[in-house]
Amino acid sequence: MAVDITEKLAALLGKADTVKILVTTDEEGAPHAVVKDSLRLDEQHRLIYLELLESSRTNKNMVRSIWFNRAVAVAVAGANGESYQIKGKPVKAIVSGPLFRKYYQQIREQCDDADLAAVWVIEPENIIDQSFPVRRRQEEASHPYFKHLDRLAK
Amino acid sequence: MSFALKQQPSELSFEEVAAKYPQFPRLVMLKTDIQRRGVYYTDRALSVADPAIHQLAGTHIFGTRDGILTHRPEAFILRDGTSVLTSPTPLEENPYIVDLCDGRLVLLDKGQEIEEIEYWTKPDYYNLTTSTGVPMSHVASARPQRIYIMPSRYCHFWSDNQGCLFCDIVNNLKQQKSELDLPPKLKPRDVAETIKEALKEPGRFTAICLTSGSDFHGGVPFDTEVDYYIEILQAVGENFKTAKFPSQLISTAFTEKQLARIYEQTGILSYTPDIEVLNEKLFAWICPGKARWVGYREWKQRLIRAVDIFDRGYVNTCIVAGVELAKPHGFTDEDEALKAVLEEAEDLASHGVSTVYTVWVPRPGSYLRGQKNASLDYYVRLAAGLHELRKKYNLPIDHDDYRRCGNHPDSDLGRLL
Numbered sequence A: 001m002a003v004d005i006t007e008k009l010a011a012l013l014g015k016a017d018t019v020k021i022l023v024t025t026d027e028e029g030a031p032h033a034v035v036k037d038s039l040r041l042d043e044q045h046r047l048i049y050l051e052l053l054e055s056s057r058t059n060k061n062m063v064r065s066i067w068f069n070r071a072v073a074v075a076v077a078g079a080n081g082e083s084y085q086i087k088g089k090p091v092k093a094i095v096s097g098p099l100f101r102k103y104y105q106q107i108r109e110q111c112d113d114a115d116l117a118a119v120w121v122i123e124p125e126n127i128i129d130q131s132f133p134v135r136r137r138q139e140e141a142s143h144p145y146f147k148h149l150d151r152l153a154k
Numbered sequence B: 001m002s003f004a005l006k007q008q009p010s011e012l013s014f015e016e017v018a019a020k021y022p023q024f025p026r027l028v029m030l031k032t033d034i035q036r037r038g039v040y041y042t043d044r045a046l047s048v049a050d051p052a053i054h055q056l057a058g059t060h061i062f063g064t065r066d067g068i069l070t071h072r073p074e075a076f077i078l079r080d081g082t083s084v085l086t087s088p089t090p091l092e093e094n095p096y097i098v099d100l101c102d103g104r105l106v107l108l109d110k111g112q113e114i115e116e117i118e119y120w121t122k123p124d125y126y127n128l129t130t131s132t133g134v135p136m137s138h139v140a141s142a143r144p145q146r147i148y149i150m151p152s153r154y155c156h157f158w159s160d161n162q163g164c165l166f167c168d169i170v171n172n173l174k175q176q177k178s179e180l181d182l183p184p185k186l187k188p189r190d191v192a193e194t195i196k197e198a199l200k201e202p203g204r205f206t207a208i209c210l211t212s213g214s215d216f217h218g219g220v221p222f223d224t225e226v227d228y229y230i231e232i233l234q235a236v237g238e239n240f241k242t243a244k245f246p247s248q249l250i251s252t253a254f255t256e257k258q259l260a261r262i263y264e265q266t267g268i269l270s271y272t273p274d275i276e277v278l279n280e281k282l283f284a285w286i287c288p289g290k291a292r293w294v295g296y297r298e299w300k301q302r303l304i305r306a307v308d309i310f311d312r313g314y315v316n317t318c319i320v321a322g323v324e325l326a327k328p329h330g331f332t333d334e335d336e337a338l339k340a341v342l343e344e345a346e347d348l349a350s351h352g353v354s355t356v357y358t359v360w361v362p363r364p365g366s367y368l369r370g371q372k373n374a375s376l377d378y379y380v381r382l383a384a385g386l387h388e389l390r391k392k393y394n395l396p397i398d399h400d401d402y403r404r405c406g407n408h409p410d411s412d413l414g415r416l417l
């Protein structure tokens, strides 16, 4: 089930200094994590990822995901400590047509040597705020035993 | 009218086959089943096929199941980028249905929505004509990422009544000539101009493919065919700054000397002489022209020898899968047929030659019209078997994969390799 990306997260994804890591899995379920600056949102707030290398491990894993309904994850880290994890599924691989052409031209303008293999569309299914203050508050609320006693001492 | 393509009661349904082979991608299985059963476009679906945007049927080398050539989408694409080249099929033959629901193009089976689809988009050059006045869409047809040139639409095996039994090329040519005014033989200049325009479209094409009917004329049989390919490929090559370019020649099996000539004088990078059926006895029956002029064993040997020129994996051959079960001389048991085909494919693979398949469509213009193609279960096992052979023998299939071609369920699986 698709979930909405908040405006705050959308803004973070759009910032130049935000780090975005795409995590896919191979046939054996082994993770493969790669920094992907090209990750962005489309008008429907779905994640768009531009694959430049057709034979890349990520591209193969994305194909495996769309074929066998397997999730991928995107870790998003902002310069001010913001941190999110977006879990989702690839729902479309665009390999031709007007949208492909648009992104192809963008890529070619940025780098004379680059090619475009596919425009992947990832539908977000779960968004977790991973920033430390948020996670700590959650843990304290749900696991009161998970702490060292000296922190509670008078 | 034949009803032969209707699913037989004993055959497993799509869902049953999908449940039986969970490790086989469902979308590739769906493509295979659509190709097996054909497709029917509703009026609503056709109403959104816009000639200004979409690629409508035009220059197919082979005909359709319903005998109508024009005004339908050429093919469509699934959401994973899988192309589905399929023939419009009369409703009474139980095809999948393409319909328009809530503004979306969808594929239906038994009234249920299966998948959303998109029509192929038309390339820019389809709006242009060559300096001799030929519409460029008649010179080269486009797939989502490939330019497809058919220099000659005539196969000389037909003049001796020795055309392949599944083939309707010449009957289709007659129809295309009268209905679409297609040139039966292309001029190299028209080809050069068309490719020049096609390459102006950013990101549109990744490969060029050439195919024609066979022509046994010449000092050595097929020299005429070879000479013509060289002329056309040189005209194509004028447009590239590199000597070689991603390309595929689908043709007759030539001698080493002929092949060396093509390789040395043109930019061609891969070679696909289609053997059509991987069984000597059936080859003699189904492909009488190829059997007479080359022969099954020699065809295989020519494939193997071509590896010395093009390298491992860049020589492959296509089979018309399911035709090995054609009546009255074909296999009567799918298990036996599959075993025999995969054994032969393995023999080729062990020598660096890969095999791909297209789903046999018993077209009305062919000798084998009205017959039934194989079960979905058969096609799934065949695709998986051919894919496994490529894995086992480490054979790339980049030149004939989901993107450079899009018509072989087995090479679609190469996206995982």
Ligand code: SF4
Binding pocket: B155, B156, B157, B158, B162, B163, B164, B167, B168, B169, B212, B213, B214, B287, B289
């Ligand atoms: S060689 Fe066979 S399949 Fe090819 S065009 Fe001639 S008759 Fe048709």
